[in-house]
Amino acid sequence: MKIVSIKLKNYRLFESFEITNIPAFCVVIGANGTGKSTLFDIFGFLRDALKNNIRQALQVRGGYKEVVTRGKEGEDIEIELQFRMTIVNKERLVTYSLIIGEINNRPVVKREILRYKRGEHGSPYHFLDFKLGKGYAITNEENFDKTDEELEREKQELESQDILAIKGLGQFQRFKAASGFRSLIENWHVSDFHISEARGSKDALYAEHLSPTGDNMAVVAQYIYQEHRDIFEKILSKMKERVPGVSHVEAKNTEDGRLILRFQDQAFKDPFIDRYVSDGTMKMFAYLILLFDPKPHPLLCVEEPENQLYPSLLRELAEEFANYADRGGQVFVSTHSPDFLNAVPLESIFWLNKKQGITQISRAVNDENLKALIEAGDLPGFLWNQGWFEGVTP
Numbered sequence: 001m002k003i004v005s006i007k008l009k010n011y012r013l014f015e016s017f018e019i020t021n022i023p024a025f026c027v028v029i030g031a032n033g034t035g036k037s038t039l040f041d042i043f044g045f046l047r048d049a050l051k052n053n054i055r056q057a058l059q060v061r062g063g064y065k066e067v068v069t070r071g072k073e074g075e076d077i078e079i080e081l082q083f084r085m086t087i088v089n090k091e092r093l094v095t096y097s098l099i100i101g102e103i104n105n106r107p108v109v110k111r112e113i114l115r116y117k118r119g120e121h122g123s124p125y126h127f128l129d130f131k132l133g134k135g136y137a138i139t140n141e142e143n144f145d146k147t148d149e150e151l152e153r154e155k156q157e158l159e160s161q162d163i164l165a166i167k168g169l170g171q172f173q174r175f176k177a178a179s180g181f182r183s184l185i186e187n188w189h190v191s192d193f194h195i196s197e198a199r200g201s202k203d204a205l206y207a208e209h210l211s212p213t214g215d216n217m218a219v220v221a222q223y224i225y226q227e228h229r230d231i232f233e234k235i236l237s238k239m240k241e242r243v244p245g246v247s248h249v250e251a252k253n254t255e256d257g258r259l260i261l262r263f264q265d266q267a268f269k270d271p272f273i274d275r276y277v278s279d280g281t282m283k284m285f286a287y288l289i290l291l292f293d294p295k296p297h298p299l300l301c302v303e304e305p306e307n308q309l310y311p312s313l314l315r316e317l318a319e320e321f322a323n324y325a326d327r328g329g330q331v332f333v334s335t336h337s338p339d340f341l342n343a344v345p346l347e348s349i350f351w352l353n354k355k356q357g358i359t360q361i362s363r364a365v366n367d368e369n370l371k372a373l374i375e376a377g378d379l380p381g382f383l384w385n386q387g388w389f390e391g392v393t394p
């Protein structure tokens with residue numbers, strides 16, 4: 001399952017924004033305040049809305065008046081995502097669109113639609129369609145041979161007008177597109193790694209995936225060591241190559257039944273506990289744990305992975321992000337690092353450009369100059385430094 005396009009209207013600095021043909025590995029560059037974090041936050045917004053409701057999702061972002069584009073206060077916010085998913089043995093392009101507005105100063109879902117084509121021809125069919133808390137979903141979605149009249153519409157009235165229909169219906173397997181989309185958004189992972197939270201001993205609670213802050217790193221390291229020894233060895237050999245002196249890393253059980261990470265330096269007999277190893281050592285280990293995850297997240301967002309890392313390591317790190325995307329997880333990365341960008345294929349690069357408070361996006365592969373220069377052997381990070389990404393530098 002992959003997101004292929006995002007269309008936004010009046011969502012913060014995205015007054016009228018569209019990004020299409022999104023690759024599995026998508027890297028966004030742009031000056032400070034041009035909307036990189038805001039773009040990734042669309043997934044966070046939808047996840048919050050699914051978990052609770054749109055009122056709460058807006059509230060934690062400052063409320064409707066803060067989220068709607070400045071100057072567009074009386075207008076609706078629109079979010080439209082297109083994704084590919086297999087339904088009844090065929091890959092289909094599904095569109096989810098959401099219109100949020102305010103009625104009597106309360107945010108409401110004015111329209112929510114899931115649609116896709118049933119056959120080769122014809123226009124997309126609405127499998128779910130709700131207006132202000134009332135609507136229908138098709139229950140025999142997989143019966144593509146039926147006529148429109150034969151499809152069974154299940155009418156529903158939601159508890160309130162600020163709840164997403166996919167929240168309730170997405171729980172049922174029979175609503176294929178709704179449950180697929182819901183699970184993609186729920187399993188979305190944003191990495192917000194805090195070195196300080198990764199440090200220290202941890203309760204040995206079971207975990208297979210690194211948490212957003214990385215506070216369960218020791219636990220996941222132990223899981224990979226125990227269940228996927230070959231992967232652990234690979235992570236270890238990368239650590240040895242990249243961080244001078246590191247010869248071994250282990251998650252050690254403490255006497256009080258907790259877990260702590262220990263880093264062995266080949267020069268010394270006793271290992272260092274994680275509190276006393278460097279920030280970059282922790283960060284590199286965290287990325288390796290994240291990117292060599294035996295089961296990649298369907299959707300991963302990472303902001304500025306370059307922080308704390310030595311520039312020459314970023315090339316390989318970028319390749320590891322690309323490999324992660326190849327293994328099935330879609331990856332969105334933002335970066336301020338030319339060294340990182342040097343290892344990113346042109347097809348993956350997008351840049352943001354803000355004018356008069358409103359941001360537009362450009363795609364590197366659509367720029368003839370950039371394409372020709374890359375074909376002639378230039379690297380994107382160097383071209384970025386030289387000003388070839390038009391309008392990106394303030």
Ligand SMILES: Nc1ncnc2c1ncn2[C@@H]1O[C@H](COP(=O)(O)OP(=O)(O)OP(=O)(O)O)[C@@H](O)[C@H]1O
Nearest residue numbers: 012013032033034035036037038066067068069070
């Ligand atoms: N409702 C709104 N209407 C218009 N612009 C807004 C709105 N809300 C926020 N902004 C703008 O969006 C900016 C935030 O952008 P964002 O945090 O996504 O930038 P970024 O590209 O991640 O920057 P950085 O590189 O500094 O992390 C704010 O600084 C503000 O200028």
Ligand SMILES: [Mg+2]
Nearest residue numbers: 036037038303
């Ligand atoms: Mg940001």
